Amino acid sequence: MEKLRSFVTLALAGFACGVTDANAQVRDYPTKPLRLIVPFVPGGSSDFFARLIAPELGEALGQTVVVDNRGGAGGTIGTDLASRALPDGYTLLLGTANTAVNVSLYGNRSVDPLKEFAPVALLASAPNMLVVNPDLPVKTVADLVALAKAKPGQINYASGGAGSTPHLAAELFKTMAKVNLLHVPYKGTGPALIAVLSGESQVVFPATGPTLPHVRSGKLRALGIASLARSEAAPDLPTVAESGLKGYESAQWYGVLVPTGTPPEIINRLNRALVKVLQSSALKPRLVKEATSVVADTSPKAFAAYMRADIAKWRDVVKFSGARVE
16 A cells, blocks of 8 residues: 555656646747748748748747748648647748648648647738730720620630649639639749730739739739738739629738647747737838738637638639649
8 A cells, every 4th residue: 555655646746747847848938949831942932921030030039940941742741741740839830821722622632720730820911913914905804804704715814833822813713703714824823924924825813022023014914903902012003802803812821830739828929929020110111012911910819710711712712613733
């Protein structure tokens, strides 16, 4: 009996020490550098955004934040890697619109972000825009819809490939406008944009920031921006929504996720640090230049609701478009 009492005492003491150590890890977090996984190769818009916020986040947390690019398979490789990391707050994932789209596009080969991750904060959104080659005889969204209805299947649009953001933005447009545009996929959004610049294709829905210089030079004609509100980067450009397609929205969003099981205290600590980063006076001008706007509600709860809605929205578009990734 005495031996049993001793064993129980030691076991309880060990458990208490374990709880104390865990509490200390949460209380003292972070005590070492953090890794921010970007599920795309260097050089793209997601990589740009990650490298923009990483130093600021590191300063807010008092630790270095290392950007780790793990590109491939439309973002699924890096996302899967992040989902299998320890839920201790030291591995973060830069979530994007692809995080929501891939659930439908890749099916069982994609991680379900609502199950495998806990939302920390939705940070910013960069809308697509609707642009055409200047030789196409349209100047407004209404003009394009009318022409497409008059010539079904004769107007083509370029994209960066099946399932890319420009592809699904166009398919959403087709669904809402009830028009038939011919899809011409290219190996990346860059080549798709070049195709429209050259007149090889006629319509494209690229990211706003990199496209604006071509619009300002007159090499492309912008018909509308795919956000619900006008962009500070192009305040005179109407939204597609206000041009007749009420509710139309297509954007690349950026948010931070952590593996499911990460302690709530750590999630809240990260959220506060990210909100501080977004309030940086040095950050806003750079975001505006890229036609990227900070979101209004950065709470984890709001981010979870946004992802649920985005997954449902793009599931319908993927089904309608018949997009498949082999």
